[in-house]
Amino acid sequence: MSEARGPDPTRRSERSRTAILSAAIELVTESGYAKTSIEAIAARAGVGKQTIYRWWPSKAAVVFDAVLDLTKGQQGFSVLETGDLKEDLKQVLRATAEELTNPRMDVSFRALALEIQYDANLASHWREKMLGPALDATKDRLRSAQHSGEIDADLDLDVAVELLYGPLYHRWLLQTAPVSVEHADAVVDLAMRAMSR
Amino acid sequence: MSEARGPDPTRRSERSRTAILSAAIELVTESGYAKTSIEAIAARAGVGKQTIYRWWPSKAAVVFDAVLDLTKGQQGFSVLETGDLKEDLKQVLRATAEELTNPRMDVSFRALALEIQYDANLASHWREKMLGPALDATKDRLRSAQHSGEIDADLDLDVAVELLYGPLYHRWLLQTAPVSVEHADAVVDLAMRAMSR
Amino acid sequence: MSEARGPDPTRRSERSRTAILSAAIELVTESGYAKTSIEAIAARAGVGKQTIYRWWPSKAAVVFDAVLDLTKGQQGFSVLETGDLKEDLKQVLRATAEELTNPRMDVSFRALALEIQYDANLASHWREKMLGPALDATKDRLRSAQHSGEIDADLDLDVAVELLYGPLYHRWLLQTAPVSVEHADAVVDLAMRAMSR
Amino acid sequence: MSEARGPDPTRRSERSRTAILSAAIELVTESGYAKTSIEAIAARAGVGKQTIYRWWPSKAAVVFDAVLDLTKGQQGFSVLETGDLKEDLKQVLRATAEELTNPRMDVSFRALALEIQYDANLASHWREKMLGPALDATKDRLRSAQHSGEIDADLDLDVAVELLYGPLYHRWLLQTAPVSVEHADAVVDLAMRAMSR
DNA sequence: CTGTAACCGAGACGGTACGTCCGGTCTTCGG
DNA sequence: CCGAAGACCGGACGTACCGTCTCGGTTACAG
Structure with a gap:
């Protein structure tokens, strides 16, 4: 930028x-x-x-x-790989939920999410630097779970990732309900049912 | 307003x-x-x-x-109840996807979705008049599916609804990928696996 | 303007x-x-x-x-016509000298006199409203003196007027010496010698 | 400078x-x-x-x-002394008129004449280097004419010089009429009548 | 022959003012 | 009293220059 x-x-x-x-x-x-x-x-x-x-x-x-x-600390962002997929996902989703509710980040972060509507150049930086790392790392973790047979090998991982993050951002941006770690857990529990087998 | x-x-x-x-x-x-x-x-x-x-x-x-x-036409919004839950959900999610890609709506709608960050009063009107009808109707349809045993009776319907709409709005607002009816179908297919049984 | x-x-x-x-x-x-x-x-x-x-x-x-x-007061500007040309001219030249040394006017007036170099539109307004009245009135007085035979009938009145005002403005704008009523008198005395007979 | x-x-x-x-x-x-x-x-x-x-x-x-x-050429500025005062004065006034109408000089020269209002230091350099030589040389020529009896011995030479240059600068700075060699001649003709006898 | 101290081109810096746009208020007039 | 028109005060925009400062580089003299 x-x-x-x-x-x-x-x-x-x-x-x-x-x-x-x-x-x-x-x-x-x-x-x-x-x-x-x-x-x-x-x-x-x-x-x-x-x-x-x-x-x-x-x-x-x-x-x-x-x-x-x-947020420079999160540079080498990656998702834990403890062997327990559900826990690993909860860990990363909780971190996201906490970030979205951190008052230091909230206002600025939200404003940027808005501003990318008007600025294509900013939008691509935003996807690449802010959103991308978490999304990609989560996708990597899911891919590894496919290899280990924990989740369905046919799964469309892009949609799977959206199933995890979509509900959080839905609440956050559209303000339909407060974001929280409990909510993050509930989303993971439910989404896991879609991915397993 | x-x-x-x-x-x-x-x-x-x-x-x-x-x-x-x-x-x-x-x-x-x-x-x-x-x-x-x-x-x-x-x-x-x-x-x-x-x-x-x-x-x-x-x-x-x-x-x-x-x-x-x-959007005055959509006043009495409700979800079809054909007996086939998956098809009913696809129908309503596709309708949402089409609305989000309708160029007439897109710009204004998106701007409002984000402007509510700055105006609490507007935000509640927005949730009530624009977002609420579709979300509530979808929730109603899911509740009826719980009664008919099609989906798990213990399901948290708020999260279930977010599982359906979250991925669409995620793509639309954060511009991670284009919204489309195919995507809507894929979301429903996947989310159904989480809700069934 | x-x-x-x-x-x-x-x-x-x-x-x-x-x-x-x-x-x-x-x-x-x-x-x-x-x-x-x-x-x-x-x-x-x-x-x-x-x-x-x-x-x-x-x-x-x-x-x-x-x-x-x-300077709105000086609207109907005219030169006295007492019958004594030299005294009438001294009266008007002294008034000019006083105006040029009045600290209230000095700075603004001087700035304008020079700003007209850059603004043709302003320049014509300036000549018409600020400079013109005194110059024209003086010329009228000289013309009447020609009719009465006090001064040479062949005199080029434009140059004659410049002979009167030129020395004052020369001192004032080029800052070669202070403007004063004594100087004004000296100029009239000398210029009269050029105009008489 | x-x-x-x-x-x-x-x-x-x-x-x-x-x-x-x-x-x-x-x-x-x-x-x-x-x-x-x-x-x-x-x-x-x-x-x-x-x-x-x-x-x-x-x-x-x-x-x-x-x-x-x-203008470096004009360094050793002096007025001709041919014995014919009127012609000598015409020669120097014409030169001034030509300088004032020379497009190469006009803009810069005029701007400086303006700028000295705001800069006392510049003003003295200006008087000394730009204005002074011509004025002083003219005054010298008049003094010599006083000695030779061509003009009145009681004449205040400062005012006499202003009678010559004032009309030119009046036209030039206040833009009341175009400067020209004809005008310079007319001024000398008239001013000579004030100085003689 | 080599520091080293100056000038040099370049241009980033903290600032001031420019002339424009627009926000939200106030005023005037016609219907 | 509503509505159109638009002047008003104010604040921010993005730009142009101000005069100062800092950076290599390049002479030019001192050791």
């Missing part, structure tokens, strides 16, 4: 980059994404507006990078 | 109301929700801005009413 | 117009023309920037109207 | 100096003084901005030096 053709990245001020990202997260958390202006981010970060426009094409891109910074 | 305390609704101009709603849908479809301004809606509708502000609290509310007008 | 095609002048806020003009004069006097920004004028006047841009095309046009307002 | 305390003038790049001055004149002539930015001058000259700021305190100072370079 950060690279542009014009400016020279080697001369970029790390100080400013960090200040901007922190200010962005803070303001979005305090006042909401819509009410956060680039002007305010610049002011809070003690930075000229041009320094933001030089490195990011939009407010969404800034917030995206800010969220990415927050 | 329409009523406010001040003005007298009996003296309201139906002509203006219709023009505003049409203009809103047109502009959102043409240019996207974010780029549609109230000012532009008023201009397109040949209406003063105050006439919009008098009757709706926000752009979201206008678009909400506009979309509601479009 | 004030009229534009778009907006409706009958609905214009007199309150805002006055506040803008006052703020403009104040700021130019305090900080100089170049350091006065439209943004600052709007802020001082308690007015949106758009309200300035709606009615004036440039900072120069605002200041022009502001100065015009200040 | 050029020297500053910090940098070492002996190591200055003549190449850069020349490129900057040329670029400045070009840009001012093409687009006008106000629309010419230091950034643009640096870019056109193929020079870093700092190289300009190192050697000149302001855009005005750059343009001043650029104009000075153009």
Whole structure:
């Protein structure tokens, strides 16, 4: 999300980059994404507006990078493989549920999920960096379960993964009910019945 | 979404109301929700801005009413009960998939689905008028299948419904893959395995 | 300078117009023309920037109207005709000298006199409303002196007028020496020698 | 105008100096003084901005030096002394008129005349280097005419000089009429009548 | 012949102001 | 009193430049 053709990245001020990202997260958390202006981010970060426009094409891109910074730990994301598929899935779904309810992430994350509707470039970054890792790791775990015979070898894994994550995001985005670890467990219990045999 | 305390609704101009709603849908479809301004809606509708502000609290509310007008036909929404649960579910999920891919609805509907993040009042109207009918009807159909023994009587129907709709909305909102009737069928096939017995 | 095609002048806020003009004069006097920004004028006047841009095309046009307002008294400008040409000319040249040294006018007036270099439209207004009246009145007085035989009938009055005002403006604009009533008198005394007989 | 305390003038790049001055004149002539930015001058000259700021305190100072370079020929300025005062004066006033109408000089020269309002330091350089030589030389010529009895010995020469140059600059700066050699002649003819006897 | 200290091109930086767009309020006039 | 029209105050947009600072690189003199 950060690279542009014009400016020279080697001369970029790390100080400013960090200040901007922190200010962005803070303001979005305090006042909401819509009410956060680039002007305010610049002011809070003690930075000229041009320094933001030089490195990011939009407010969404800034917030995206800010969220990415927050979640940097999950880089080498993978699902446990304890031999007990159901438990492994519960573990990862619970982690997702917790992330979705973490107030630090919630507002920004949700705003980005919205913003990708308007920005195809952002959307692909989002799928690749934010959504993809968890989805892919889960798919890998299911594939391994197919090899071990725990679940049906004919299963369409894309749909299977959606059966697991779909209910969580449904609640989260459409606000039909609160997301929780209990709900995550219930989803895994039910989805396992579809996948087994 | 329409009523406010001040003005007298009996003296309201139906002509203006219709023009505003049409203009809103047109502009959102043409240019996207974010780029549609109230000012532009008023201009397109040949209406003063105050006439919009008098009757709706926000752009979201206008678009909400506009979309509601479009979908007025589906008022008495219910799921067929042919005796074949799987076919009945496929029928309703396919209908949902088609609605989500209908270009007339897509942009506005998606924008609203996400705008509710910022407006609690709108959110409840949305759940009640747009999402609720289909979800409730589906739940009713499942309850009837429980009575007839087609599916497990212990099933948590809320989660079951999410298992059906979650994957569709997951694709649609997070843009992980295209929504289609084939996908809807695949979801039903898989979810049925979780619900049966 | 004030009229534009778009907006409706009958609905214009007199309150805002006055506040803008006052703020403009104040700021130019305090900080100089170049350091006065439209943004600052709007802020001082308690007015949106758009309200300035709606009615004036440039900072120069605002200041022009502001100065015009200040000098509105001189509307029906004319030169005394006491019968003593030299005294009449001294009277008007002294008045000009005083105006050029009046600190209230000096900064704004000087800035405008020079800003017309960049704005042909402003330049013609300037000549017509600010410079013209005094120059024309002086020319009229000289013409009457020609009829009475006080001065040479063959005299080119345009050059004669320049002989009177040129030295004053030369000092004032090029800052070669201070403008004063004594200087004005000296100029008249000398110029009279060129015009007589 | 050029020297500053910090940098070492002996190591200055003549190449850069020349490129900057040329670029400045070009840009001012093409687009006008106000629309010419230091950034643009640096870019056109193929020079870093700092190289300009190192050697000149302001855009005005750059343009001043650029104009000075153009007029370097007139260094040892003096007025002919043919014995015929009127002709000598016509010769020098015509030269001034031609300079003021030379399109190469006009824009930059006029801009400087404006800029001295805001920069006292520039103003004194301007008077000394640009205006002074012609004015002083003219005054010298008049003084010699006083000695030879051609003109009144009591004449205030400062005012006399203003009587000659004032009308030209009046036309040029206030744009009341075009400057021309004919006009210069007419001014001399008239002013001579004031000075003689 | 080699530091090392300056100027140099380049351009990122914190800022200010630009001129525009739009939000939401207020005012005027006609029906 | 509703509705159209649109002026108003205000806030943010994205851009252009300001004047300062920092980065290699390239002379040019001192050791």
